[in-house]
Amino acid sequence: MFKKQLTIKIILFLVLTDILETFTHLCFKKSALAGSGLNVLNPAGIFEFIVLVFSSPFVWLGLLTVLSVFIIWSSILSKIDLSVAVPIASFSYILVPLTSVVYLHEKISMLRWLGIFFILIGVIFVSLSSTEKESPLR
């Protein structure tokens, strides 16, 4: 019935992209911290910021994982709709805050966890609707 059916294989690859994406964001945060003290309200400051951040190895490590996510993502998108694929890849909305507490020692208030919970429920709703009958594809 569905041309664009979710298989276990696709879900596993989506979970893999979640883990890689979480790693990417940790790397980006690490590299961004290098330029956190700069005043970037003028063009020279923006340039200096970009040079400083891109000389951090973390940003390149992050980009490497972005590339691998891109390769996996491209093959996933050829099989299922974007509006179905994106929500399932959203497990990272829990993974990223958790890892930022553990590895970056960020503090997350109860109110913020509530907001994150809302976002996650929203994302689950968005992905649940993919099991509704969709328009016949071609």
Next chain:
Amino acid sequence: MKEGLVLILFLIFTTSICDTINQLILKSAINSLEASLSFNLIKILRFILKLASLPRVWIGFLFSVLSLCIWLFVLSKVDLNFAFSVDSMHYVFIALTSQLILKEKVCWRRWLGTLLIVVGIVIVSLN
């Protein structure tokens, strides 16, 4: 402090728009290739090469570079968990544009989901 928050929210909004444009371009490019799914690495690489030969994929790439630079700046100013949660606003843009541009069906549950995401973003931004 309030003005800083507005600026950060605006910058995250900009990266979300850039990401949405990139995703739409990517999806339409992939649709145009009529690919068959395979997890064979050689086939995937060949597929990527075919994708990379399309000029619009490179326009999408420019948008993601722009998005990355803004994103790194945002991360240098605020906590990762805050920025990442607020960045979920791209779901809303993707839901809107998937329906308007890619003509995908977006049913009421999906709209309810995007509404919950918006509520979540507002709560996350409160403190």
